[in-house]
Amino acid sequence: MSMKFEFPETCSEGAACGCAESDARPVAVAPAPTDVEHATVNVDPVEVGRRWFLKASAAFTTTILAPGVTLMAFGEADSAHAKPADQPVSAKQRWGLLIDAGKCEQGCKACVTACNEENGIATPKNLATDAQWIRTLQVKNPENGSTFQMPFMCQHCSEPPCVDVCPTGASFRRADGIVLVDRHICIGCRYCMMACPYKARSFVHEPLHDQKPEVPRGKGCVESCTMCVHRVDEGGTPACVEACAKTGNAAMIFGDLHDPNSEIAKRIATYRTTRVRADLGTDPGVFYQNI
Amino acid sequence: MMARITFQKLDDHSSFFWGLLAIHAVVIALGLGAFLYMEHHGHIVTGMNNAIVWGTPHVFAVFLIVAASGALNVASISSVFNNLAYKPFARLSGILAISLLIGGLMVLVLDLGRPERLTVAMTTYNFKSIFAWNIYLYTGFVVIVAAYLFTMMDRSMSKSGAATKTMGWFAFVWRLALTTGTGSIFGFLVAREAYDTALMAPLFIAASFLYGLAFTVLVLLTVCRETRTNLMSEEMIEKFRGLMIIFALSVLYFTAVKHLTSLYAAEHHGVEAFILWNGGIYTASFWLGHVLIGNVLPIVILAFLAGENKVLTGRTGIAISSVLALVGGLAFMYVTIIGGQAYPLDLLPGMEVESSFLDGVVASYTPTLPEVLLGIAGVSVAMLVTGLALKVMPFLPRAAQPE
Numbered sequence: 001m002s003m004k005f006e007f008p009e010t011c012s013e014g015a016a017c018g019c020a021e022s023d024a025r026p027v028a029v030a031p032a033p034t035d036v037e038h039a040t041v042n043v044d045p046v047e048v049g050r051r052w053f054l055k056a057s058a059a060f061t062t063t064i065l066a067p068g069v070t071l072m073a074f075g076e077a078d079s080a081h082a083k084p085a086d087q088p089v090s091a092k093q094r095w096g097l098l099i100d101a102g103k104c105e106q107g108c109k110a111c112v113t114a115c116n117e118e119n120g121i122a123t124p125k126n127l128a129t130d131a132q133w134i135r136t137l138q139v140k141n142p143e144n145g146s147t148f149q150m151p152f153m154c155q156h157c158s159e160p161p162c163v164d165v166c167p168t169g170a171s172f173r174r175a176d177g178i179v180l181v182d183r184h185i186c187i188g189c190r191y192c193m194m195a196c197p198y199k200a201r202s203f204v205h206e207p208l209h210d211q212k213p214e215v216p217r218g219k220g221c222v223e224s225c226t227m228c229v230h231r232v233d234e235g236g237t238p239a240c241v242e243a244c245a246k247t248g249n250a251a252m253i254f255g256d257l258h259d260p261n262s263e264i265a266k267r268i269a270t271y272r273t274t275r276v277r278a279d280l281g282t283d284p285g286v287f288y289q290n291i
Numbered sequence: 292m293m294a295r296i297t298f299q300k301l302d303d304h305s306s307f308f309w310g311l312l313a314i315h316a317v318v319i320a321l322g323l324g325a326f327l328y329m330e331h332h333g334h335i336v337t338g339m340n341n342a343i344v345w346g347t348p349h350v351f352a353v354f355l356i357v358a359a360s361g362a363l364n365v366a367s368i369s370s371v372f373n374n375l376a377y378k379p380f381a382r383l384s385g386i387l388a389i390s391l392l393i394g395g396l397m398v399l400v401l402d403l404g405r406p407e408r409l410t411v412a413m414t415t416y417n418f419k420s421i422f423a424w425n426i427y428l429y430t431g432f433v434v435i436v437a438a439y440l441f442t443m444m445d446r447s448m449s450k451s452g453a454a455t456k457t458m459g460w461f462a463f464v465w466r467l468a469l470t471t472g473t474g475s476i477f478g479f480l481v482a483r484e485a486y487d488t489a490l491m492a493p494l495f496i497a498a499s500f501l502y503g504l505a506f507t508v509l510v511l512l513t514v515c516r517e518t519r520t521n522l523m524s525e526e527m528i529e530k531f532r533g534l535m536i537i538f539a540l541s542v543l544y545f546t547a548v549k550h551l552t553s554l555y556a557a558e559h560h561g562v563e564a565f566i567l568w569n570g571g572i573y574t575a576s577f578w579l580g581h582v583l584i585g586n587v588l589p590i591v592i593l594a595f596l597a598g599e600n601k602v603l604t605g606r607t608g609i610a611i612s613s614v615l616a617l618v619g620g621l622a623f624m625y626v627t628i629i630g631g632q633a634y635p636l637d638l639l640p641g642m643e644v645e646s647s648f649l650d651g652v653v654a655s656y657t658p659t660l661p662e663v664l665l666g667i668a669g670v671s672v673a674m675l676v677t678g679l680a681l682k683v684m685p686f687l688p689r690a691a692q693p694e
Contacts, residue, residue: 112647124647126335127647127648127649128340128341128342128649128654128655129334129335129340129341131341132341132647132648135646135647135648135650136646136647137638137639137644137645137646137650138644138645138646139639139642139643139644140642140643140644141641141642141643142641142642142643143641152638152646152650161480161481161482163417163419164419164420164479165419165420165421165422165479165480166417166420166422167412167416167417167420167422167423167425167426168411168412168415168416168417168423169415169416169417185408185411185415186404186405186408187403187404187405187406187408187409187411187412188403188404188405188406188408189403189404189412189422190344190345190404191420191422191476193341193344194344194345194480194483194632195479195480195481195482196482197481197482197636197638198482198636198638199341199342199636199638199648199650201341202341203334203339203341203344203404204333204404205333205334205335205339205340206332206333206335207332207333218405219333219404220333220334220403220404220405221404221405222404276638276639277482277637277638277640280481280482291639
């Protein structure tokens with residue numbers, strides 16, 4: 001039986017639009033039972049009705065139970081931080097990333113490709129104008145010539161300059177630390193792009209096609225890494241982190257910075273980490289090792 | 292000798308006046324066409340990109356908004372500083388200030404990514420944003436200056452002068468706040484090395500005095516041709532000449548202080564070298580446009596070349612200087628707004644960085660025709676509004692009459 005995704009809340013653009021009422025995550029709903037076709041004429045109508053009832057009951061029960069069973073069977077590890085759909089995000093958590101540049105393989109773009117696929121972003125052709133939510137920085141120390149590569153994206157600051165300067169409040173920081181753009185009230189003034197110390201934001205310069213329903217975007221609006229909020233709210237991890245793990249490099253860790261038992265918090269407590277332009281006091285949620 | 296000031300509408304219908312209005316109307320039509328073109332295709336048809344996010348339209352918009360505040364100079368000197376010599380021009384000063392602001396705001400709004408969401412910008416505020424404050428400062432400016440004009444033009448109110456003086460003070464403080472807000476749009480950008488200084492506010496205020504006065508003088512000289520009377524006496528020309536020299540000197544002073552303090556810190560040597568030495572078009576805009584054309588030449592012309600028994604008459608000298616100041620003003624906005632963005636952000640201080648997002652390199656920007664048309668249309672809107680206002684209401688003085 002197929003299922004379809006619907007957005008039952010008032011927001012018409014779905015989870016990652018970032019609107020204030022944006023707990024409108026996609027939820028699985030069963031399609032309405034279809035009418036039974038009476039294929040033969042020699043069958044007792046009562047029997048048909050009984051069969052229909054049994055089939056419909058089975059279908060209904062499967063629809064209700066299967067997602068839960070599947071979640072229990074396969075999704076337990078990932079869903080550790082999933083929250084009930086009717087509850088707002090909480091400041092008890094702060095989602096963050098830890099990126100070990102020492103493990104980031106030179107030339108690898110797995111995180112970039114995964115981000116583009118996950119969020120419906122076309123591979124950039126015009127490097128100056130196309131959206132790039134994540135890129136790999138090639139860094140060289142001019143003193144000694146040493147080089148390294150590091151993925152770079154919105155740093156999800158707790159004191160985000162983009163949020164400060166946004167005239168309408170479209171740039172906002174969720175209680176759990178994820179910085180988003182509310183596509184409903186972004187007027188496209190681009191002041192946030194002027195203010196961001198990380199050049200993390202992109203302006204949509206052209207009409208868009210083939211958008212992902214869970215990641216709505218729009219011409220004339222500003223956008224940036226959402227930390228795959230649509231996945232995080234479902235208990236998943238950002239696509240870049242998942243892709244990096246698949247390569248075997250495992251240079252990226254996602255988790256709750258406020259949970260002392262999380263791997264990310266333990267590693268940050270154990271190893272020396274750096275945050276980019278920490279001197280600006282933006283308190284980024286993205287930590288780096290070996291940069 | 293005290294003189295009773297009377298005012299006049301432009302009621303002549305010379306082909307010169309209508310021709311000017313027609314030219315502005317055509318430019319506005321072209322600008323609106325450019326807006327529709329950009330709106331339909333997106334900003335991809337402009338020279339802007341993810342590094343230079345504010346382009347030529349912002350250069351014109353900020354220039355006009357800054358000039359609007361300065362255009363109120365003459366009215367302020369009359370009402371706030373009680374200098375009666377300026378009073379005949381106070382009404383023109385007020386209406387010109389409103390017109391310039393409308394022109395600048397139009398460009399600003401039409402360059403938004405989502406201009407149809409203007410109502411959102413007017414109803415949904417984040418008060419930590421200086422942009423949000425500016426929306427109030429700009430709309431408030433129009434309302435306050437309109438009320439100020441009313442106190443000047445209403446027969447009973449203008450008699451006592453108290454209401455005019457009160458509104459004059461209010462408008463004076465408001466215009467300083469407005470330009471402080473406009474300068475702070477840049478001053479609050481902590482990560483942009485070219486800005487990030489509180490000096491942006493006083494620098495913009497000084498610049499507003501200069502550009503506003505230049506616009507006022509040019510409009511006055513233009514309408515002199517229409518009224519066929521000499522609206523500005525030699526005495527007024529002398530006063531404007533002195534004011535313009537002082538304003539240009541103060542712009543140079545704040546410019547020098549901004550760059551010298553920045554140069555003192557080793558971390559800013561890169562951005563200062565870019566603006567002052569090796570930044571190509573931006574360095575040229577700074578030295579040739581802003582410093583030489585916009586300030587030094589007007590000072591030299593007004594101080595040494597124009598006046599009685601000199602190479603130029605005072606009138607010609609101030610006309611040339613005003614044009615130069617405005618050209619220099621556009622260059623100043625260009626190097627400030629676009630040059631400031633072109634210099635790359637310092638993501639990892641001490642390291643060299645490059646990426647597919649063009650980190651670590653000077654961003655390139657070439658203005659496109661639609662952007663330029665939209666920007667110039669802002670100037671034309673300001674001039675058209677002023678021209679029509681002069682036609683429908685008595686903003687212009689007649690020659691002074693003995694009391």
